[in-house]
Amino acid sequence: MRIMYLNHTSKREGGPEYHARVEALANxxxxxxTKVEIHHPEDLGGTEVLDHLRKSQALAGLHHAxxxxxxxxxxIEAExxxxxxxxxxxxxxxxxxxxxxxxxxxxxxxLRASxxxxASIADRFGLIAPLDSHALYAGHIIEHYxxxxxxxxxxxxxxxDVGDLSAHHDMLLERLVSVGKELVAAGAHALIPLGGRLVPYVVKPLELEAELKVPVINTKLVGIRQAETLVMGKSSHSIKSYPWAAGLSPENVSKRESK
Known part of the structure; x- marks a missing residue:
């Protein structure tokens, strides 16, 4: 089985060693x-907006759109x-x-899979976001779901921040635990950390579980295993929910060459 592990941006952030470490972790x-392979999309115009929004930490979904x-x-290329x-x-x-x-x-x-x-192992869950703008954005997504x-x-x-944050492990762990405790005190029975660059790429979910005493969901593990389950069962997303027309090519989406 081959799974494409698709990054949202065309930018290769963190260097070859970081890329190799993340791919090994995903595998x-x-x-x-099963072989999991990291891929990036072309730059069809969103990269400059992402760079601009990062400066003010206003990451509430515009760059993703x-x-x-x-x-x-x-x-389409993956298929x-x-x-x-x-x-x-x-x-x-x-x-x-x-x-x-x-x-x-x-x-x-x-996110949706996690x-x-x-929700299948706890009555209520809390989300830990990297930034306030991420928290606002995530709330909108959860409501849509x-x-x-x-x-x-x-x-x-x-x-x-961008790139490899492993040198900041202890600081990140401390802040994640602090916020996690606040969420648990407010009623969370499980936690989902957002921002894979933080968890699980630097801080492991089990490190947080040891401190917080509630399940901490590994979003990458859940996503990869859900993909495997569907492939093994020869199933996929519902065509009733996601209407599909055969024959689309990558060129139908954009004939523009990447930068």
């Missing part, structure tokens, strides 16, 4: 015989080149819903 979550055409194009499924690695599921209308292989959003998983009644709260640690 450690898969079953024997502009990345959607490139992500849909990449998903055409023999991938069995696509897992979007970003914890805000940018482009997942519309990409499902373009292909019949499973397309998984790790929310349903959390119809999962608001399971959500006890969202809090941000207000710490985020």
């Amino acid at each position: 450690s979550y898969a079953s024997p015989g 502009l990345e959607v055409p490139a992500l849909v194009k990449k998903v 055409r080149t023999g991938y069995d499924a696509v897992v979007f690695s970003n914890t805000f599921d940018p482009g997942v819903e519309v990409a499902r209308c373009a292909v019949r292989i499973p397309v998984i959003g790790v 929310c349903h998983f959390a 119809g999962l608001k009644r399971f959500l006890s709260g969202i809090k941000a640690i207000n710490t985020y």
Whole structure:
């Protein structure tokens, strides 16, 4: 089984060693015989907006909306080149819903998958976001998914940066635990950390569980395993929910060459 692990941006942030470490971690979550491969979409115009929004930490979804055409194009390419499924690695599921209308292989959003998983093992869950703007954005997504009644709260640690953040492990762990305790005190029975660059790439969910005493959901593990389940069961997203027309090519989405 081959799973495309699709980043939301065309930028390769963190360097080759970081890329290799993340890919190895993603593969450690898969079953024997499954290969998980990191891919990035083309830059069809969203990168400059992302760079601009990062300066003011106003990351509330605009950059993701502009990345959607490139992500849909990449998903179509994945199906055409023999991938069995696509897992979007970003914890805000940018482009997942519309990409499902373009292909019949499973397309998984790790946020939605993780929310349903959390709701299956706990009455209510809380979200830990990197920034306040992320928290606002995530709240809108949860409401769209119809999962608001399971959500006890969202809090941000207000710490985020690009690249490899492993040198900041102890500081990140401290802030995640602090915010996690606030969410648990407010009624969360499980926690979902957003921002894979923080959890699980630097801080492991089990480190947080040891301090917080509630389940901490590994969004990447849940997404990869859900993709495997659908592929093994020879199933996919419902065509009733995601109407599909055969024959779309990547060029139908955009003929523009990437920068």
